[in-house]
Amino acid sequence: MKFSVLASGSTGNSIYVENGQHAFIVDAGLTGKKMEALLAQIDREAKQLSGILVTHEHSDHIKGVGVLARKHNIPVFANAKTWEAMNSSIGNIPLDQRFEWKTDEVKTFGGLDIQSFAVSHDAAEPMFYTFQEDGRKLVVMTDTGYVSDRMKGFISTADAYVFESNHDVSMLQMGPYPWKIKRRILSDVGHVSNEDAAVAMSEVVAEKETQIYLAHLSKDNNMKELARMSVSQTLESCGIRAGEFLHLHDTDAEKPTPLVLV
Known part of the structure; x- marks a missing residue:
């Protein structure tokens, strides 16, 4: 995969x-x-x-x-x-x-099991996906206001994650967005911050080689370097040092990441 x-x-x-x-x-x-x-x-x-x-x-x-x-x-x-x-x-x-x-339905395509699961976002019925084959697991999860225990059950112990790290709270609060938009982003049906993403990561990763791609960064309320630094620092406060078995990667709005094996 x-x-x-x-x-x-x-x-x-x-x-x-x-x-x-x-x-x-x-x-x-x-x-x-x-x-x-x-x-x-x-x-x-x-x-x-x-x-x-x-x-x-x-x-x-x-x-x-x-x-x-x-x-x-x-x-x-x-x-x-x-x-x-x-x-x-x-x-x-x-x-x-x-x-x-x-x-919450699983469909199988030639040995690839794809599981959908619900997230908390201001859409009709938002859901994301896990991909599993030959004991390897990829999780795709962005656009959620928080990561519930139920979500953690679906996404735990994956080998690779595409994980939302949408905003820096201070940048968002001090930025030009109308308060209504800020409140929506910070709500339980908005987007998770860098720090909240890292806390959730610390609770689902297993102590094995794990690749995490920080995704859905806000153009106005985040930066790649800031997201990596905030996630790394929060993970370390949770007892996980990025770079040991957990590796952080950037994503981009304009160009793809290299095609990699899970």
Whole structure:
């Protein structure tokens, strides 16, 4: 199993996952043209995709879904409430490409088990995914206001994480956003901060080689260096030193991370 964070941030999000027999993207939050260009940077093509797994209906996660699906005849998977919420935004998808994926449901594709699980975000029924094959586990989880014990049960002891580290609380509080937006981001249905992300990480990682990709960084309320420093310091306060068995990686809103083996 291999993956790449194609893009992650306020302007668009997509993660590529393959297992040799099948290939998927989790969300397509950039234009179809941009999605094709990002895939090309890791030597992959949209026509190779077995499906698009949608997490929720916000535009930075679905902008390219309709175009890619129609152009390349790609199946699209989402739960019923997300389908209802995004129908008007993605345009017509042929019935034979529309598939329902219920929250907390496992689907298997050629030995790759994909489990959906609920998160806490201000969308119709947001959910993210774990990928497991041959004892290896990848977790994709962004866009949640907090990490509940139930979520921790789904995501614990993975070998790799794409994990939300959205904002620095001080930057957000002192920044130019209207108070209504700040309150929404800081709420239980908003986004987790660098520090809250690190605390959650400390409670789910196992003492083995673990790769964590800090994802969905706010363009206005975070910076890569700040996110890494804050997460590292908070992990250390929880008794985990980044770099020993746990390794932190940046993601980018404009370019993909290298395709790596889980």
